Amino acid sequence: MYNKVKTKLNIIFLSYIQDTDSCWPTNPCKEDTRCLPTHLNGHACLTFVTPCTASPCKHGYCNITNDGYKCTCDAGCSGGSCEITPCTASPCIHGYCKMTNDGYKCTCDAGYSGVNCEILENPCMPDPCRFGRNCIVCEGNSYRCSANLGVIC
Structure with a gap:
């Protein structure tokens, strides 16, 4: 069972991107690449990529599927790429x-x-009134500025 799954994944998802023209023991590859034989009887530095390599799931986890990938979104997030938070x-x-x-x-x-x-x-904090006027709290959390303390909203 394990070998079948491994083979299927290798056939569908194994993909490499060439980084440089050639590599040898005297010319090793950069980090995160592998020196592998090419179809032209040489070797090249290749980077392994999957549908999840580009991190398409903004707020979630990328899972490889038969069709490519599917995002499993973090709690409260949604959308095909978990872009809605x-x-x-x-x-x-x-x-x-x-x-x-x-x-x-x-x-x-x-x-x-x-x-x-x-x-x-408190609509009067911080004090919105200028020029020495008083702030009076009115109904509905509104306020009124007045120079006269006896003013009612």
């Missing part, structure tokens, strides 16, 4: 998104909180 849709309204093992986590800008940084904690 939990942060792709920019879920952090007032902050930035970072992928985690469980999906994503938002780091909120100053003054915002909530899972997606959607809650304005």
Whole structure:
């Protein structure tokens, strides 16, 4: 069974890319290449490549299949090349998104909180009013600037 699988993989996926014209014991290959005989009665430095060599899976693992490769995406990621992440849709309204093992986590800008940084904690902090005016918190987490303390929203 093992020999059949090994042979099948060698036939389908064994591929080399030539790096230099020739190699000999006095002219060895660079790292990550092998000196192998060519069909022209010589030797060449060759690099082994597979469909996964180019790392096509952005946020996942590449698995060789009969058709080439298939990506197994990290948790929360999707797409043929695992290119869609939990942060792709920019879920952090007032902050930035970072992928985690469980999906994503938002780091909120100053003054915002909530899972997606959607809650304005205090619209008067930091103080948006200028010229000595007072900041008054109004309904719906909005604010109003006034020079008179008795002003109501």
